[in-house]
């Protein structure tokens with residue numbers, strides 16, 4: 001019988017060795033040996049499913065992949081050395097020259113840069129739809145369109161996209177739906193349940209949750225993953241066994257960590273809503289979020305990211321960041337340590353003013369990745385920083 005999410009996250013393990021270890025060992029090996037000539041031939045002919053070389057597969061990556069597949073309800077997956085390696089390899093394995101992608105406008109900065117700076121070289125085109133206008137999608141679909149691509153919640157605006165609606169459009173037009181589920185984690189949202197074909201994660205964020213590693217994974221339909229596997233075993237973006245081991249251990253505590261992240265984030269969002277120096281606050285599980293009902297339908301809780309606007313724009317924003325004591329000024333998210341970021345001057349500074357406006361990034365916008373410190377200390381630091389900048 002299928003076990004519950006938390007149990008699968010803990011009990012999915014590769015086979016024990018003769019030592020009967022309780023926690024899976026780390027297989028720091030680049031290759032694996034064959035018993036004889038026939039074993040070698042049959043392994044390479046893929047008549048046998050076994051480890052050959054760690055660029056193709058490794059027991060630690062296999063354990064990590066199997067866990068994420070169970071968590072996301074996916075048939076198969078491949079693990080990558082970073083979230084961007086997963087994003088790039090998924091596109092590279094599935095798209096050809098002349099193909100076209102319809103993507104949400106609000107996507108991770110480096111994914112946007114792939115579309116705009118590199119894909120034109122390989123004659124892969126993209127069109128963006130505005131996140132609040134999914135009805136634009138059908139108008140953008142052409143005969144060469146192979147894929148709809150989106151993230152939900154988005155970064156840094158924490159807007160919610162209707163995954164079931166995206167999936168209906170993809171099915172109707174016979175194209176793939178690929179979702180970057182990094183902000184939600186499989187614990188809060190499983191896009192395959194709503195009809196996505198593939199789900200991508202940056203394991204660097206909440207999956208590891210402790211800011212130690214870069215990692216990525218793509219899971220979903222078996223035939224599509226096979227194409228991604230065949231590309232990746234040659235191109236070589238594979239996850240290292242050590243990082244795979246860390247990730248697999250981190251997933252054992254994903255549910256309890258993410259529960260606390262969400263509890264703290266909601267408390268921080270509620271505090272910000274009452275503060276006079278704050279223009280607006282956005283968090284998927286705040287009643288004031290424009291897609292609160294949709295968020296409730298798709299997600300178990302709101303995630304770790306809260307965004308808000310400081311009154312007084314850029315100047316007040318600089319004062320706020322300089323006054324922060326406990327929280328970290330950093331570009332990451334999904335860490336046990338709370339992090340504050342200023343998208344307009346960091347992650348989204350390469351965008352023009354009008355591009356920034358289109359993605360809803362204003363000068364005074366702050367993104368907080370709410371961590372696992374005691375929530376009172378997080379709020380105390382935010383309160384004193386808000387007080388000192390206005």
Ligand SMILES: *Cc1c(COP(=O)(O)O)cnc(C)c1O
Nearest residue numbers: 082083084108180182202204215
């Ligand atoms: C961080 C992130 C990525 C990229 O992941 P890396 O591990 O940094 O390469 C992709 N998508 C989203 C939504 C992210 O937050």
